[in-house]
Amino acid sequence: MTEAENATPQPIDSVYETGEVLGDAWSWLILREAIFHGTGRFNEFQRRLGIPLDTLAARLDRLVHGELLRREERSSRQDVRYEVMPRGEDFFTCLVAALRWGDEHCADQGATDLTATHRACGEPFRATLRCGSCWTPIDAREVVVDSVRRASSDLITKKRQRSPNRRLLERGGPCSVARTLAVIGDRWSSLVVREAFLGTRRFGEFQDRLGIAPNILSNRLSRLVELGVLAAEPYQVKPPRHEYRLTPKGLALYPVPLSLLAWGDRWLASGKGGIRLLHRGCGQRLDVALSCDHCSERVGHRDVEFVRTAQH
Ligand SMILES: [Zn+2]
Numbered sequence: 001m002t003e004a005e006n007a008t009p010q011p012i013d014s015v016y017e018t019g020e021v022l023g024d025a026w027s028w029l030i031l032r033e034a035i036f037h038g039t040g041r042f043n044e045f046q047r048r049l050g051i052p053l054d055t056l057a058a059r060l061d062r063l064v065h066g067e068l069l070r071r072e073e074r075s076s077r078q079d080v081r082y083e084v085m086p087r088g089e090d091f092f093t094c095l096v097a098a099l100r101w102g103d104e105h106c107a108d109q110g111a112t113d114l115t116a117t118h119r120a121c122g123e124p125f126r127a128t129l130r131c132g133s134c135w136t137p138i139d140a141r142e143v144v145v146d147s148v149r150r151a152s153s154d155l156i157t158k159k160r161q162r163s164p165n166r167r168l169l170e171r172g173g174p175c176s177v178a179r180t181l182a183v184i185g186d187r188w189s190s191l192v193v194r195e196a197f198l199g200t201r202r203f204g205e206f207q208d209r210l211g212i213a214p215n216i217l218s219n220r221l222s223r224l225v226e227l228g229v230l231a232a233e234p235y236q237v238k239p240p241r242h243e244y245r246l247t248p249k250g251l252a253l254y255p256v257p258l259s260l261l262a263w264g265d266r267w268l269a270s271g272k273g274g275i276r277l278l279h280r281g282c283g284q285r286l287d288v289a290l291s292c293d294h295c296s297e298r299v300g301h302r303d304v305e306f307v308r309t310a311q312h
């Protein structure tokens, strides 16, 4: 935490905070390796992800600093292993939410090489987020935003960040998590998508609420329109103005920002995040639970078996 943040207490904006702790799309892929496949050694991460060495070292440090991973040093330097901490294990929900969206909405990019099986029912695992109170699968249209206190836009890093390139992220092999990250894996895209789910529609509103530079906002909005996540609908002719609305493909993305929000609330905000959501169906505050789409049972990170179907 910086001095400025200490001086004026800010509401915790969990999606924003999660981005700060995590860094970029590479961190997700490192966690995917560690959590899905038990990868723990530097060289192994490097080989699996095809990630530049200095980027890998920096992201691992960041994940250790954020307490998602722990660096286990044994007798020699060669014997360093990265172990997943409870915070990292809990990130499983975000990963499988991204996995499902990529599987279902990026299949046109070719086959992937990962199979996931729910051990208890033996069926292919597809993540479904349910309301912890009434156990109904969560639909974005059934969630009411009760209150929103965003992080002050002054806090948002103005550092330039490029949208991740799918080819680069898929260097280690075709993967649905990587494909989802190619859509929302940079900070601004994930915040723009988060805003769209909070009901923000117009350019000026996105700009005010995110404190984002107009050229970056315009770039992210057109990219999300191009990817079919948002649709631009004219609401004014002179001068031409558009509203940006989530398409069905965009609405299906909801579990990703939602699981990020829930993760951030749990680990970074001690349950007191700045965004309060209510489940319309049962009227309760939304508590997000991960389940298997097939058998509806609650699922944790040890309940799913991941197998790579191709070696690379
Ligand atoms: Zn409910």
Ligand SMILES: [Zn+2]
Binding pocket: 118, 120, 121, 122, 123, 292, 293, 294, 295, 296, 297
């Ligand atoms: Zn199941």
